[in-house]
Amino acid sequence: MARLTLTDITKSFGDTQVLKGISLDVHDGEFLSLVGASGCGKSTLLRIISGLETADTGRIEIDGVGVDEAAPKARNVALVFQDYALYPHMSVAQNMAMPLVMGRLPMYARLPGARFLTPNHTSTRREITSKVEQVAEQLRIAHLLARRPAALSGGQRQRVALGRALVRDPSLFLMDEPLSNLDAKLRVEVRREIVELHRKSGLTFVYVTHDQVEAMTMSDRVAMLQEGRLLQVGAPSTLYGDPASVDVARFIGSPEVNLMPVRTVAGGLDLAGQVLPLATRQPEGATLFLGVRPEALRLVEAGAAGAEPATTLTVTRHSVEDLGGELVVHAALLHAPDIALRLRVQKGSDARAPLMVPSTFRVGVPEGALMLFGADGQRISDPVLSLSEVMA
Numbered sequence: 001m002a003r004l005t006l007t008d009i010t011k012s013f014g015d016t017q018v019l020k021g022i023s024l025d026v027h028d029g030e031f032l033s034l035v036g037a038s039g040c041g042k043s044t045l046l047r048i049i050s051g052l053e054t055a056d057t058g059r060i061e062i063d064g065v066g067v068d069e070a071a072p073k074a075r076n077v078a079l080v081f082q083d084y085a086l087y088p089h090m091s092v093a094q095n096m097a098m099p100l101v102m103g104r105l106p107m108y109a110r111l112p113g114a115r116f117l118t119p120n121h122t123s124t125r126r127e128i129t130s131k132v133e134q135v136a137e138q139l140r141i142a143h144l145l146a147r148r149p150a151a152l153s154g155g156q157r158q159r160v161a162l163g164r165a166l167v168r169d170p171s172l173f174l175m176d177e178p179l180s181n182l183d184a185k186l187r188v189e190v191r192r193e194i195v196e197l198h199r200k201s202g203l204t205f206v207y208v209t210h211d212q213v214e215a216m217t218m219s220d221r222v223a224m225l226q227e228g229r230l231l232q233v234g235a236p237s238t239l240y241g242d243p244a245s246v247d248v249a250r251f252i253g254s255p256e257v258n259l260m261p262v263r264t265v266a267g268g269l270d271l272a273g274q275v276l277p278l279a280t281r282q283p284e285g286a287t288l289f290l291g292v293r294p295e296a297l298r299l300v301e302a303g304a305a306g307a308e309p310a311t312t313l314t315v316t317r318h319s320v321e322d323l324g325g326e327l328v329v330h331a332a333l334l335h336a337p338d339i340a341l342r343l344r345v346q347k348g349s350d351a352r353a354p355l356m357v358p359s360t361f362r363v364g365v366p367e368g369a370l371m372l373f374g375a376d377g378q379r380i381s382d383p384v385l386s387l388s389e390v391m392a
């Protein structure tokens, strides 16, 4: 296990600054995901942690000890890539044994016949074989040890790559998009296996992905990068429910968060001519963005029993995606068709029953689910929004 501390890491390639001062603490035994769009600097940061790349400025500490000058091998850090990087001419067992052979047997001892020349050669080989078998057992690939990589499925190759990293007993496990070459079903399976591996090993994991679902489902905490800067670091539920900015709100969650331009007026927020009776402490006339997650909105069925939501919007339906147990409804405000809305609607216990969405319908907007962002995209912290203050 290990604690990783990054302080003010910067990196440029030519004139382009790719990392613009990254400071991050990864706790002992934590699973932290680095997420962000393609090109934001995730892999570069991971390579800097591993020692394959050098930062221009900043400091990297593992368990409080600076490792900036240490070679990759000396950091005891394992790195798994998306393309597995297995040796095609070697068996699974040889691939997995490679880091131990390289680390424990000197060059001449790796040659054929070396066991006659090298003291402890046989016992070292035996220890390596035993470690490889133990890790292969753990990853359920023991029956594949004699095969070559070409005779394995994508998921099996990925497990071999994980195994090769694990045999060294690293203190820090770094993974760069390890699932991106797998099909959707296998991704879910290997995702679960990696989480299980983390739980059993207790190692510190730093996991790079551009897939927010992976980050949300696997991690203790998520660190979101954008153009070389950290936007927010927190538990998945924090980034989802309490995003610090429009960019975080939009990146996390599928379907994407609804964002509507509003203006502050005396009675609340003016959304395309309709005033939402919300108290804000913003000056009147400010242009802001109101955010709400698609599942927080309610389809208000005409004549249905139950309390009416305090605020409703009338929308026109554009399209409906049937996901089996739920629908994703794409709509737009009736009087401002350029403002789009997405809703997730549960189909209830009988998923076969058709759920009709009228061409024009009302959407209930629950007060507690609303998020307000400034014109600069930064979150205006709650409790700025309050329906009850106005109603009282």
Ligand SMILES: Nc1ncnc2c1ncn2[C@@H]1O[C@H](COP(=O)(O)OP(=O)(O)OP(=O)(O)O)[C@@H](O)[C@H]1O
Binding pocket: 013, 018, 036, 037, 038, 039, 040, 041, 042, 043, 044, 045, 210
């Ligand atoms: N060795 C290099 N030389 C020049 N530019 C580089 C080098 N490595 C990365 N870059 C550039 O740095 C930026 C960040 O790259 P990086 O691979 O870290 O992004 P990423 O977030 O991991 O992207 P992806 O999700 O596509 O892998 C990109 O614009 C990339 O082109």
